[in-house]
Amino acid sequence: MIKRDVENIFRKGNNFLLASHLNPDGDAVGSLLGLGLTLRELGKNVTITSPHPVPRTFSFLPGYELIQEPGNLNSLTFDVGVVLDCTEVERTGKETEGLLKNCNTLLNIDHHVSNTNFGNLNLVDTDAAATGELIFEILEEMGVPITPEIATNLYVAIVTDTGSFQHQNTTARCHRNAASLLGLGAAHARAYQLLYEERSLKSMRLLEKCLRTLSVSEDGLVAWMAVPQKYLIETGCGIEECEDLVNYPKSISGVEVGILFKQVSNNEVKVSFRSKSYVDVNSLAASFGGGGHERAAGCTVHGTLKDVERRVLAATVNFLLDAKGATST
Ligand SMILES: [Mn+2]
Structure with a gap:
């Protein structure tokens, strides 16, 4: 054993x-x-x-x-x-x-x-x-x-x-x-x-800025938020202060997948995925070379923030279609 x-x-x-x-x-x-x-x-x-x-x-x-x-x-x-x-x-x-x-x-x-x-x-x-x-x-x-x-x-x-x-x-x-x-x-x-209960005021200011980037897909199943590097600089926060931000998009009613895009540099974005009940985000993250768990995973994608957002959202929408197909059969 x-x-x-x-x-x-x-x-x-x-x-x-x-x-x-x-x-x-x-x-x-x-x-x-x-x-x-x-x-x-x-x-x-x-x-x-x-x-x-x-x-x-x-x-x-x-x-x-x-x-x-x-x-x-x-x-x-x-x-x-x-x-x-x-x-x-x-x-x-x-x-x-x-x-x-x-x-x-x-x-x-x-x-x-x-x-x-x-x-x-x-x-x-x-x-x-x-x-x-x-x-x-x-x-x-x-x-x-x-x-x-x-x-x-x-x-x-x-x-x-x-x-x-x-x-x-x-x-x-x-x-x-x-x-x-x-x-x-x-x-x-x-x-x-x-x-x-030890949040810094600056991390709350970062949250305030990031919430303004909050978006939801047309079908309401995917929600995402971004942390452009300039927000970190403006608020004086480190990337570690973004840890729980991914829970905000996920917490919206009807959303299955919540995504957070953290811009590390001009050409690198860390992506965090969370899902509520049926999407295996470990596989989704793996398609970008990352991994994790079924309901929580992440990956690092190279490209500009806008470009990474576009690619990852397209992959997520496709992935959701497949997942829904699989659960309805
Ligand atoms: Mn662990």
Whole structure:
């Protein structure tokens, strides 16, 4: 059984490198720190790295200060590399990928349907709401002590990946795991406040501007919003402050697919997709070289903002026609 093999690696390994994806989210950070703090409690040497700086929103998470930039780690070697919440090893960034390839054992723990099983050992469970949930289940099975600090990290992984238990991936299983984590002392009220009630005024100004770009397709099934680079400059916001904006188009009555276009440069646009009930946006994003989950996915498309909007919307409309055809037969 794979979970047993993972447990064995956690018990027998000595020098661990823990890594997750570019643009780290709550599941990435919570999983890294939840597992990292546990392995440290077990007396292991643990190095935790992130290819991009972890958003300040997560700075309240216990162990936050342990996260290192990969550039500082070149002289180190590790026997076990653990990749969390990544569909492929490339998602960890070039520098980290190099470090991981030198590990004797590469462990892949994830819940994305598009995972490529790149590890020597792959624990990929697409029914899990979050990678943090998988980590919790392994730790629980191992019977290792789970401190309130560890519980808070794993709880935040589940809360953020389920959109506070609102997204379709919310299951009885993830509620049970969240309940166990609360029982272990996860600081849920503090986490809620620091995650959702610490918005900057400038991010609200950005929202105000972006809402003016909100558009809906003629049939009312697709809604989208854009974040032109100049809005970021005018408001002084970073791209990480766009994280939840895609929920606004999606939240409109009758809309099935919500899309957010974030202009990264003159020739590059990050696209986020969300769907409500039947469109598999993972496949839609994959047609542009991206991926994710059935109800939440993304991709990066090269071209001007207008050009990318046009291409992606055309593909979405076609995709919806196919999806509707498939559900009505
Ligand atoms: Mn995740």
